[in-house]
Amino acid sequence: xxxxxxxxxxxxxxxxxxxxxxxxxxxxxxxxxxxxxxxxxxxxxxxxxxxxxxxxxxxxxxxxxxxxxxxxxxxxxxxxxxxxxxxxxxxxxxxxxxxxxxxxxxxxxxxxxxxxxxxxxxxxxxxxxxxxxxxxxxxxxxxxxxxxxxxxxxxxxx
Numbered sequence: 001x002x003x004x005x006x007x008x009x010x011x012x013x014x015x016x017x018x019x020x021x022x023x024x025x026x027x028x029x030x031x032x033x034x035x036x037x038x039x040x041x042x043x044x045x046x047x048x049x050x051x052x053x054x055x056x057x058x059x060x061x062x063x064x065x066x067x068x069x070x071x072x073x074x075x076x077x078x079x080x081x082x083x084x085x086x087x088x089x090x091x092x093x094x095x096x097x098x099x100x101x102x103x104x105x106x107x108x109x110x111x112x113x114x115x116x117x118x119x120x121x122x123x124x125x126x127x128x129x130x131x132x133x134x135x136x137x138x139x140x141x142x143x144x145x146x147x148x149x150x151x152x153x154x155x156x157x158x
Contacts, residue, residue: 009025009026009028009029009032010025010026010029012025012063013025013026013029018068020068021066021067021068023044023046024054024058024066025066026044027040027044027046027051027054027055028054028055028058028066030043030044031055037051037052037055054066077117077119078111078115078117078127082115083131085114086107086110086111086131087131087132089110090102090107090128090133093106104121104124104125104128105121107124107128108121108124111124
């Protein structure tokens with residue numbers, strides 16, 4: 001375990017995005033400055049028990065012990081392969097020349113029909129955001145759309 005100074009902890013705290021990790025590093029900086037655990041807890045407005053846990057974890061296992069542990073949560077209903085398949089479906093339909101719009105209801109129906117999973121219509125949009133889609137509405141291309149004609153039209157205007 002490398003000996004760190006309080007300024008090192010402050011520097012690390014500035015670099016971290018996680019507010020929880022920043023608090024832990026600030027507690028260690030104050031601890032290395034000679035502050036009591038009670039004073040640190042009052043200054044950071046956290047419980048003394050938390051400060052004790054952070055300091056003892058650092059002293060026993062180093063700075064890696066302060067990192068957040070993965071939290072178990074509700075598993076996704078769709079597997080990774082199903083999510084990939086859904087993304088492909090959305091991409092293909094949005095670039096299709098057959099016409100028609102792809103709506104949230106269409107995606108909900110696709111998930112229900114192909115994966116036998118029922119999503120609430122509101123959650124479909126949350127799922128789309130998680131998959132990287134910015135969802136307003138998807139429009140397919142008109143069957144008679146011509147990129148050459150569009151380029152010629154731009155030349156006329158400009």
